[in-house]
Every structure is written in structure tokens, then in C-alpha cells.
Amino acid sequence: MRDEELLTAVASGDAVAVREAVTEGAWLEARDARGRTPLLLAAAADHVDVAQLLVSAGADPDAPDHQGDTPWLVTGVTGSVAMLRVLLPAGPDLDHVNRDGATVLILAGERGHADYVRAALEAGAAVDHTDDQGLTALLKAVVAGDGSERYQEVVRLLLAAGADPRHPDRDGMTAFEHAVAKRHLEIAALLRP
Incomplete structure (x- = not known):
């Protein structure tokens, strides 16, 4: 029962109820119907104060749900x-991968979360990890991005961190070639060989 109370409190962002449930012995790694832990729920909803309580109590940042998503991976999606x-x-695996082989850096690059990319790089995330589609964070930012300033900033950050602009995707196309094909001229200029 306490486990359900913890999950409900986390989902609603009620830090007081979360603290109570944890103090009364609720299991930090309890699961909802989709296999999500309290910390994963907090991360997905960006309940930062609740997540802080859970981390302080020892919650696992790498505990996967039924799809393999973890609290750490979710931060790359939300960009928080x-x-x-x-x-x-809490010591997350900075380069943990989701079911598609993507890391937080790839997930954030795909969504144009420049501030997050900066913070993940500063934390030590691997810049040239390749996902199951053969894409690095740099390639993902170009392929999935719209060429706007936020994607340009992601590209700048990744290049400054040592991303390899010559790394091709599965079809042999580089980030520069994708940028040219999409007519993202500002990004193509950043990537020009």
C-alpha cells in the first residue's frame, strides 16, 4: 500500500507525501503498471524537488521501465x-542506451535541447556514440532538426566537444551532406569540410 501511495504522490508532485511514504518504508524501486519507478515518474514530469528526495534516499537513476527507459534517459528527452x-x-551511467541504442546526448540532440547538450557534455557524456540507426548526436541533430538556432547551437557544442563531422550514417552520408540536402545552410557552414 505504501508503494502505491509513493507512486501516486510522485505522479502528483507532492513532495510532502513522497517524504512521508519514503519515511514509512515505501520501496524506492516500486513499479507502476508500465514498470516505471518513482524516480522515472518524477523525471518524466520534471518534479525536481521530488526527484531530489528520491535520489537522497538512494533511488536508482538507471532503473528501466518495461521499454528500457530510465530516469536518466528521460532527462535527454525532456531536456531538463x-x-x-x-x-x-546518484551516479547514472552517462552513456546508458534506450531500446534504440540512443544515449541522452542523442535524445537531446534530436530535440534541439542545447542547454541540456552542454550540461551532458560537461558531465562527461560520450560525444560520438552511435545508435542502432547508425546516428551520432551530431547526425541526429542535423537529420531530425529544423536548422533553427537551437539546432545550430547543438551542432556548435558537439563540434567543440570533438564530435566527428566526417562520421557517416548507414547510407554513407555525413552531417554536412544531410545539412546541404535539407537546405540548412547555417548548419552546413558549421560542418563544411
């Missing part, structure tokens, strides 16, 4: 730098 900073002291 505050949540990233809450989870770092």
Missing part, C-alpha cells in the same frame, strides 16, 4: 538541466 543535475550525484 535541473533534473540532470539532481540525478548526477
